[in-house]
Amino acid sequence: MEIDCIFCSIYAGEIPTEFLYSDDKCFVIRDINPVARIHLLVIPTDHIEYMNDSPDMVKMVVRDLFSAAITVSESEGVAETGYRLIINQKEDGGQEVPHLHMHLLGGELLGSLD
Ligand code: 5GP
Ligand code: ZN
Numbered sequence: 779m780e781i782d783c784i785f786c787s788i789y790a791g792e793i794p795t796e797f798l799y800s801d802d803k804c805f806v807i808r809d810i811n812p813v814a815r816i817h818l819l820v821i822p823t824d825h826i827e828y829m830n831d832s833p834d835m836v837k838m839v840v841r842d843l844f845s846a847a848i849t850v851s852e853s854e855g856v857a858e859t860g861y862r863l864i865i866n867q868k869e870d871g872g873q874e875v876p877h878l879h880m881h882l883l884g885g886e887l888l889g890s891l892d
């Protein structure tokens with residue numbers, strides 16, 4: 779747990795937040811500022827800031843993140859219609875919160891990346 783990290787604080791229960799999924803490896807919450815009808819954040823419980831600085835930790839947790847994404851895509855009703863997963867990294871990636879997380883967007887037709 780990293781002091782002053784919003785996602786570590788949420789996992790520790792210091793900020794009241796609905797958990798759509800939670801175990802000792804990762805948890806899923808709704809994004810506070812959704813950009814799609816369904817906008818979830820799939821977050822490892824370990825405080826990993828930048829993937830490239832912690833490749834071994836990333837390898838340990840990646841299957842748990844994808845497994846949680848599959849689980850909540852089904853519980854949130856987007857498994858049939860589809861969804862998009864995004865991980866922003868550092869400045870050029872537009873990362874605001876320096877604790878690794880995967881966005882799951884869906885519930886509507888998303889814009890093209892072209
Ligand atoms: P990033 O830009 O780092 O990839 O995404 C960070 C996301 O975290 C943003 O979409 C932002 O809306 C979301 N976020 C920031 N603070 C909070 C919070 O306190 N609670 C929740 N649920 N989401 C947050
Ligand atoms: Zn953290």
